[in-house]
Amino acid sequence: MKRLIALSLLFCAPMLAADARMTPEERANVLKWLEQSRKEFLAAIEGLSEQQWMWKPAPNRWSVGEVAEHIVLAEAGQFANVQKAIASVPDPEWESKTKGKTERLVAVLAPRLGKAQAPEAIVPKGGMTPAQVKERFEKQRAEIVKFATESNAPLKQYIIDNPFFGPLNGYNWLIYAPLHTMRHDKQIAEVKATAGYPK
Numbered sequence: 001m002k003r004l005i006a007l008s009l010l011f012c013a014p015m016l017a018a019d020a021r022m023t024p025e026e027r028a029n030v031l032k033w034l035e036q037s038r039k040e041f042l043a044a045i046e047g048l049s050e051q052q053w054m055w056k057p058a059p060n061r062w063s064v065g066e067v068a069e070h071i072v073l074a075e076a077g078q079f080a081n082v083q084k085a086i087a088s089v090p091d092p093e094w095e096s097k098t099k100g101k102t103e104r105l106v107a108v109l110a111p112r113l114g115k116a117q118a119p120e121a122i123v124p125k126g127g128m129t130p131a132q133v134k135e136r137f138e139k140q141r142a143e144i145v146k147f148a149t150e151s152n153a154p155l156k157q158y159i160i161d162n163p164f165f166g167p168l169n170g171y172n173w174l175i176y177a178p179l180h181t182m183r184h185d186k187q188i189a190e191v192k193a194t195a196g197y198p199k
Contacts, residue, residue: 020154030148033178040185057194068133069124078177079144085158085170094157097167109179112186
């Protein structure tokens with residue numbers, strides 16, 4: 001009898017492993033953040049004059065236009081990492097390697113806690129107009145929303161390293177995009193609230 005119980009537990013063991021796919025709650029959260037950050041960002045860059053777009057609070061700080069360009073460049077890279085992750089080999093230790101990462105990203109990114117130096121690839125060059133930023137943002141964002149709505153891939157079992165947070169799984173990278181954009185929406189608001197910003 002004991003042997004039968006042991007065998008049944010052995011066959012059930014794989015079923016007890018965590019599901020690496022998005023839960024309905026996780027999907028709802030990422031879609032909510034995608035919509036919220038989209039509305040915030042588009043409202044933040046709407047109707048700005050060229051002067052307002054290019055004005056810097058200080059020589060070493062970004063203008064609204066540069067922050068907006070950074071958002072577009074960063075989102076492209078973040079979603080590329082989602083796709084790169086799911087094309088990689090599943091990591092059997094994904095649960096332990098990324099434990100608590102979702103909560104950490106939510107706690108740190110959108111509230112704009114801490115400072116970080118942007119990697120060179122996503123440092124803005126200041127060459128995009130508001131129309132170019134909006135067009136590229138909307139196109140990229142539509143792809144991300146489509147993926148977040150439809151994908152049933154086991155996102156969490158695939159890992160790509162992040163320079164600030166270490167190993168992140170595919171779901172972490174998916175939520176990184178809107179949370180990072182919400183972080184920089186606050187930066188745009190800070191630029192606009194700085195004394196000397198053109199009215």
